Amino acid sequence: MIEVSGLSKSFKVAKRKPGLLQAMKSLFYRQFTTVHALKDISFNVNQGEIVGYIGPNGAGKSTTIKIMSGILIPDDGKCNILGYTPWKDRKHYVKNIGVVFGQRSQLWWDVPVIDSFHLLKDIYKITETDFKDNLELLTETLDLSEILNTPVRQLSLGQRMRCEIGASLLHSPKILFLDEPTIGLDAVSKIAVRHFIKTINQEKKVTVILTTHDMSDIEALAKRIILIGKGQILLDGTLSELKSKFGTEKVITADYSRIKEPIDIPHTKILSYSDERLQLAVDTKQIKVSDVITALSQNLELYDLTVDSRPIEEIIIDLYKEYQI
Amino acid sequence: MSAYISLFKMRLMQGLQYQVAAFAGVLTQFFWGFMYIMIYQAFYQSTTNVQPISLHQLIVVVWLQQSFLALIMLWFRDNEIISLILKGDIAYELCRPADLYGFWYSRLIAQRLSSALLRFVPILLVASLLPYPYRFSLPDNVITFLLFLITLFLGLIIVVAISMLIYISMFYTLSGVGSLLIFGVLGEFLSGLIIPVPLMPHSLKIIVYLLPFRYCSDLPFRIYAGNIGYHEAILSIFAQIFWIILLFLIGKLWIKKALKRVVIQGG
Numbered sequence: 001m002i003e004v005s006g007l008s009k010s011f012k013v014a015k016r017k018p019g020l021l022q023a024m025k026s027l028f029y030r031q032f033t034t035v036h037a038l039k040d041i042s043f044n045v046n047q048g049e050i051v052g053y054i055g056p057n058g059a060g061k062s063t064t065i066k067i068m069s070g071i072l073i074p075d076d077g078k079c080n081i082l083g084y085t086p087w088k089d090r091k092h093y094v095k096n097i098g099v100v101f102g103q104r105s106q107l108w109w110d111v112p113v114i115d116s117f118h119l120l121k122d123i124y125k126i127t128e129t130d131f132k133d134n135l136e137l138l139t140e141t142l143d144l145s146e147i148l149n150t151p152v153r154q155l156s157l158g159q160r161m162r163c164e165i166g167a168s169l170l171h172s173p174k175i176l177f178l179d180e181p182t183i184g185l186d187a188v189s190k191i192a193v194r195h196f197i198k199t200i201n202q203e204k205k206v207t208v209i210l211t212t213h214d215m216s217d218i219e220a221l222a223k224r225i226i227l228i229g230k231g232q233i234l235l236d237g238t239l240s241e242l243k244s245k246f247g248t249e250k251v252i253t254a255d256y257s258r259i260k261e262p263i264d265i266p267h268t269k270i271l272s273y274s275d276e277r278l279q280l281a282v283d284t285k286q287i288k289v290s291d292v293i294t295a296l297s298q299n300l301e302l303y304d305l306t307v308d309s310r311p312i313e314e315i316i317i318d319l320y321k322e323y324q325i
Numbered sequence: 326m327s328a329y330i331s332l333f334k335m336r337l338m339q340g341l342q343y344q345v346a347a348f349a350g351v352l353t354q355f356f357w358g359f360m361y362i363m364i365y366q367a368f369y370q371s372t373t374n375v376q377p378i379s380l381h382q383l384i385v386v387v388w389l390q391q392s393f394l395a396l397i398m399l400w401f402r403d404n405e406i407i408s409l410i411l412k413g414d415i416a417y418e419l420c421r422p423a424d425l426y427g428f429w430y431s432r433l434i435a436q437r438l439s440s441a442l443l444r445f446v447p448i449l450l451v452a453s454l455l456p457y458p459y460r461f462s463l464p465d466n467v468i469t470f471l472l473f474l475i476t477l478f479l480g481l482i483i484v485v486a487i488s489m490l491i492y493i494s495m496f497y498t499l500s501g502v503g504s505l506l507i508f509g510v511l512g513e514f515l516s517g518l519i520i521p522v523p524l525m526p527h528s529l530k531i532i533v534y535l536l537p538f539r540y541c542s543d544l545p546f547r548i549y550a551g552n553i554g555y556h557e558a559i560l561s562i563f564a565q566i567f568w569i570i571l572l573f574l575i576g577k578l579w580i581k582k583a584l585k586r587v588v589i590q591g592g
Contacts, residue, residue: 071419073585095422106417109405110339122331123421 001207002045002068002175007077009038009063037063038074039231047174050201050208052222052239054215056320060231061211065179068209069099082174095124098168102180105160106167107152113163114148117170124171131170138166141196158189165193169200176200178210182217194220215312227319234323239312246315250289251308252280256300265295328423329431336432340439347443354391354448361387362459377523381458382550388461389546390518392448395440396481397516397542399488400509403436406492407501419584426580429492433485464549472558473549479565480541486572487512487537493576496583517543523552537568 015033016026038060045051055061066072068079070086070093079086084093107116121131139145142162147155155163165181178197182190198221200206212218218225218239225242227235235242252268255277262273267287271279282292289307296302362384369380378386395401406429409415418425452461464470487508494504513519515538522533522543533539544561547553553561 066416069420071416071587090419091422091424094420097420099417099420101416104412104414104416106414108335108339110342111335115335115338119328119331119335123328123423125328 001047001082002043002209003078003080004044004064004068005042005078007038007041007064007067007074007079008036009060009067009072009074010034010036036231038067041077041228041231041233043226043233043236045207045209047207048201048205049224050197050210050222052218052225053209053211053228054213054218054225054316055211055228057213059228061228062179064228065099065177065209065211069097069177070094095171096174098171098173098176100165100168100176100178100181102161102178102183105152105164107160107163109153110151112149112151113144113155116152116163117148117167120167120170126171130172134170134172138169141199142166143192158185158192161185161189161193162196165196169206172204173206175207175209178208178212180212181210182212182214190214190217197221215316219312227316229320229323235319242315242319243309243312246318248284249310250282250284251310252282252289252292252296253306253308254278254280254296254300254302255304256302259300263296263299265292268292329427332428333431333435336435337439340436341443343440344443347440350394350440350444351447354394354444355451358387358391358448358452359459366458378521378547378550378552381462382547382552383521384458385461385550386521386546386552388449388452389549390542392445392452393441393477393542395437395444396477397484397518398509399484399491399512399538400505401437401440402488402491402501402505403433404501406432407495410492410495411499411501415587419587425584426489426577430485430489433488434481437481437485465551468555469548469551472555472562473545476540476545476548476558476562476565479562479569480545482569483537483565483572484541486569486576489576490572490579493579493583496587512538515539516541523547537572540565540568 011034012032013035014026015031016022041060041064053061053064063072067074068081068086070090073087081093082096084096086093107113108119117135120126126134139148142165144162144166147159147163150159152160152163161181165178168176176197181197182193185193194217197208197210201208208221210217210221222239224238225235226233251271258275260275262270262278265280265287267283269281269283271281273279280292282289293305293307296305365380365383365387369376390397409418418428421428449461452459453463455461464473491504491508495501498504515533515536517525517533517539522530522539525533533543540561544553544558544565548558
């Protein structure tokens with residue numbers, strides 16, 4: 001459905017050293033450096049997938065989304081989405097996709113949301129019945145009924161974002177690109193947005209590609225993640241693969257009655273220790289969690305014990321470190 | 326096509342909301358109108374030569390200029406389009422299955438119309454109640470009036486086509502000020518909005534007639550005032566059509582080129 005191969009894009013960025021003299025100098029001679037935003041990006045996405053596209057700031061996520069939605073023209077590489085090359089057949093192609101840029105707005109500021117929706121209906125030539133059906137579904141799942149008649153400038157960020165997402169789906173696109181859809185949203189709105197993305201993916205078989213910095217978005221939505229850094233794909237796989245590869249470490253926290261000396265269990269690392277509480281990092285490749293627990297219970301009078309996986313955030317930070325991005 | 330029409334309607338609706346701004350505009354326009362009229366009056370009183378346009382015709386032209394300001398001024402701008410370009414929200418506009426030129430064109434024409442609709446009636450109404458020679462009067466006959474309407478409408482199409490070029494240039498300059506100021510000042514002068522075209526020296530007149538600017542305001546208003554005859558009026562309509570085609574072509578080609586190099590930065 002989506003085939004991307006060898007995509008490259010570089011930008012020219014003007015550079016100058018600080019200071020007045022340098023500013024004067026740059027009037028006559030400007031120095032540019034080339035930033036390689038994307039270097040040979042390739043991946044495929046099948047219909048009905050939800051793909052989380054992650055990476056640190058400036059990794060090239062948004063650039064990829066912009067190329068895939070036909071806004072930017074890459075320097076090199078091929079991209080075949082639904083049989084179109086986005087930047088070549090832009091007008092025909094964009095009918096089939098919906099895009100949400102979390103940091104930008106597509107709604108008309110001064111008029112009620114529903115007016116913007118009606119405008120989109122005419123722009124996308126949506127038939128009356130399709131429009132009604134879609135609007136009904138969107139109103140229901142995104143809980144828009146109370147805000148449709150409010151001018152956009154009076155909406156909160158969360159309300160506006162729900163409307164933005166609704167606006168991108170009025171024309172029943174086959175693919176939805178979400179560029180940071182949950183940025184700046186509170187917990188309730190985030191969950192509403194996630195729930196909605198899941199619903200349309202399951203019910204309407206919409207393929208979703210989303211970029212985010214919020215790993216709980218990824219955990220809630222994406223089975224597959226593509227990690228990008230410095231313009232290159234570093235990892236493309238399922239979330240569980242990632243976890244089993246990098247998330248083998250577990251943390252065991254034990255509370256017990258006072259002891260005098262810390263106990264030592266092989267293949268574990270003590271993260272913190274007091275005479276009533278102990279935190280151990282366990283590498284499950286070397287020792288089973290159950291073995292550690294057995295060892296603990298034999299040596300200590302346990303009150304409480306918890307086993308935690310490492311939070312996905314930390315795994316990602318480690319990944320960034322490992323790839324030096 | 327329906328997309329452009331509903332965009333037009335939407336912008337019109339939005340523009341008609343700003344009634345207080347329109348009221349303030351009407352007052353300003355009266356001030357300017359009187360100021361111009363007094364200057365011309367002083368000028369006509371101090372000369373004994375016969376001028377190529379009579380004072381009363383000139384006063385009618387001044388009132389028309391003031392009431393249809395929104396239709397003829399190049400500095401009249403749509404800040405939303407400017408911020409779309411400068412801030413990058415144009416990303417959304419590019420995700421639409423529509424032609425950006427047509428999109429913005431209908432938006433701009435609607436904005437000008439809504440603004441003019443709110444202003445021209447009160448100005449012309451009050452101006453036609455003023456004592457002679459300040460009075461605004463009706464044209465001599467129906468044909469003159471029809472020619473005025475046609476040329477004013479074609480002139481509006483030209484103005485918007487020129488201002489499209491201003492917006493496209495912002496893709497390159499990334500500033501909303503430069504080209505707007507240059508086009509605004511030059512356009513105003515070359516349209517005869519500062520010195521009326523009939524009062525310009527001959528050599529300057531030749532230049533002004535070769536450029537599109539005067540076809541937006543000078544032509545329709547002088548037709549109305551009776552300063553331009555039928556024959557010249559009809560020939561000028563052809564000139565207007567020529568400019569419309571040329572400006573559309575330039576604009577369409579240029580926007581295509583500009584969009585190829587557009588970079589939407591950040592986020």
